[in-house]
Amino acid sequence: MTGPAPALQCRSLVKRYGDLIALDHLDLVVPAAEVHALVGFNGAGKSTLMRVILGMTHADTGEVTILGSDLVRGEADWSRVGHLVDSPFGYPELTVIENLYAAARLHGLSHRPAQQATGRAIQRLALEPWARRTAGTLSQGNRQRLGLAASVLHRPALLVLDEPTNALDPSGVVLLRDLVAELSADGTAVLVSSHHLDEVARVANRVSVVHTGRVIGELDPTTPDLERTFFAMVHEADTEDVA
Numbered sequence: 001m002t003g004p005a006p007a008l009q010c011r012s013l014v015k016r017y018g019d020l021i022a023l024d025h026l027d028l029v030v031p032a033a034e035v036h037a038l039v040g041f042n043g044a045g046k047s048t049l050m051r052v053i054l055g056m057t058h059a060d061t062g063e064v065t066i067l068g069s070d071l072v073r074g075e076a077d078w079s080r081v082g083h084l085v086d087s088p089f090g091y092p093e094l095t096v097i098e099n100l101y102a103a104a105r106l107h108g109l110s111h112r113p114a115q116q117a118t119g120r121a122i123q124r125l126a127l128e129p130w131a132r133r134t135a136g137t138l139s140q141g142n143r144q145r146l147g148l149a150a151s152v153l154h155r156p157a158l159l160v161l162d163e164p165t166n167a168l169d170p171s172g173v174v175l176l177r178d179l180v181a182e183l184s185a186d187g188t189a190v191l192v193s194s195h196h197l198d199e200v201a202r203v204a205n206r207v208s209v210v211h212t213g214r215v216i217g218e219l220d221p222t223t224p225d226l227e228r229t230f231f232a233m234v235h236e237a238d239t240e241d242v243a
């Protein structure tokens with residue numbers, strides 16, 4: 001008997017920029033309800049992987065399946081996906097409310113549910129004081145909160161977040177942690193990249209180490225000294241490459 005299709009599956013992804021190999025036969029599986037963290041050095045390939053998964057750039061070879069549908073064949077149901085990659089979503093001339101309403105409509109919600117989702121997202125990301133401010137006048141952290149609100153307001157089945165704690169204050173970090181836990185409990189698969197191993201240990205069920213465009217191993221988030229294990233894994237991969 002086969003189980004349900006994973007929320008996300010990447011098979012042997014290769015992405016080159018000229019001579020540089022950004023993704024090197026990378027495999028990844030994220031089942032529903034899993035919070036899966038990607039960790040790795042600057043330039044390891046995490047953002048490239050997320051951009052490929054979201055169709056923002058194309059892999060040279062390999063396959064991506066999103067919620068059971070093939071990405072390359074254009075079958076993915078984007079209304080069930082949320083993301084925060086690159087700059088946070090937000091038209092600078094629109095208010096926070098207008099932006100979130102637009103995001104909800106773009107995700108296929110009709111008028112009334114979009115209004116309700118907007119109200120809920122504002123409350124969830126503690127954006128009430130800035131709800132009527134235009135996005136262009138927000139602080140960086142509040143723009144990040146707006147982007148996060150836009151990425152989750154339609155309760156996606158797959159959520160992709162590239163370094164989402166960037167620019168967040170400590171209360172924003174806690175809020176995001178709770179939000180991710182809540183979505184995962186609801187069945188959402190979350191793929192999140194981070195440089196903060198302590199934070200990763202708190203939110204993730206699984207942690208993949210990305211190095212030179214490959215997943216070189218997994219870290220157990222309950223391991224007491226994650227940093228040491230991380231560096232040992234990377235060092236071993238480099239040693240194998242040289243040998």
Ligand SMILES: Nc1ncnc2c1ncn2[C@@H]1O[C@H](COP(=O)(O)OP(=O)(O)OP(=O)(O)O)[C@@H](O)[C@H]1O
Nearest residue numbers: 017020021022040041042043044045046047048049
């Ligand atoms: N548009 C591009 N053109 C050329 N090279 C690129 C491009 N985008 C990414 N790269 C290169 O691909 C490699 C992987 O970059 P990527 O941004 O995916 O790494 P990352 O793991 O997200 O790093 P960081 O932690 O710094 O965000 C890097 O060597 C980067 O310089």
